[in-house]
Amino acid sequence: MKLDGVKVTLNLVLGLILQCKAEDKGDHYLVNGTKIWTTMAQHADMIFCLVRTSKTDKPQAGISFLLIDMKTEGIDVRPLITLDQSPEPYQEVNQVFFEDVKVPKENLVGEENKGWTYAKYLLEFERGNTYSPSLYRGGNDVVTLAKKHFGEEDGKIANGIFRADVTSHKMKEHAFGLTLKRAGDEGGKASAVASMFKYYGTEHNKKTS
Numbered sequence: 001m002k003l004d005g006v007k008v009t010l011n012l013v014l015g016l017i018l019q020c021k022a023e024d025k026g027d028h029y030l031v032n033g034t035k036i037w038t039t040m041a042q043h044a045d046m047i048f049c050l051v052r053t054s055k056t057d058k059p060q061a062g063i064s065f066l067l068i069d070m071k072t073e074g075i076d077v078r079p080l081i082t083l084d085q086s087p088e089p090y091q092e093v094n095q096v097f098f099e100d101v102k103v104p105k106e107n108l109v110g111e112e113n114k115g116w117t118y119a120k121y122l123l124e125f126e127r128g129n130t131y132s133p134s135l136y137r138g139g140n141d142v143v144t145l146a147k148k149h150f151g152e153e154d155g156k157i158a159n160g161i162f163r164a165d166v167t168s169h170k171m172k173e174h175a176f177g178l179t180l181k182r183a184g185d186e187g188g189k190a191s192a193v194a195s196m197f198k199y200y201g202t203e204h205n206k207k208t209s
Helices: 115-129 131-150 160-186 192-208
Strands: 008-011 020-024 028-039 046-052 063-069 075-080 093-104
Touching (some): 028 063, 028 075, 063 093, 063 115
Parallel strands (some): 020 046
Antiparallel strands (some): 075 093
């Protein structure tokens, strides 16, 4: 499967109760159900979905990973309006409904019924690496705003106390970025480390705000 030039939304179900099932129909799967809190689904060309393909004693088993074309007949994207009241089509999150959606067998990612294993690996990136670019942009914004508010002296923030705070913030940001890169280079299985990255990144972003 080639994904070049295609916008792809990753819709990973964090719970183990799936509201989307895929029935084996020989050369294709027939998908029925719904996925909720799907970010920017209205703009996506493709969507990755975890779907229930078999019933087992273990709820995390029997889950498969499918790549679905959003233009397929039977897919309906409905906006979820959040507190910011963003009008359609500018909403951030959506609920996607699947009614007798035909998905070719070649769109199965990996092996059938092992989708949860792949999802756990991808969660590492969702919990950690996604913070790296936002932290960088946020840090630069703080410096720009501080210079605009306090003024500049020799290219530095004029207020010495605030300059020290921003410097400390930027050092932590840089160290966190290096830690994320090292974790990515080392690879490995999804673990508590990824959750720690998410927590630290969230706290760091709150301080930037």
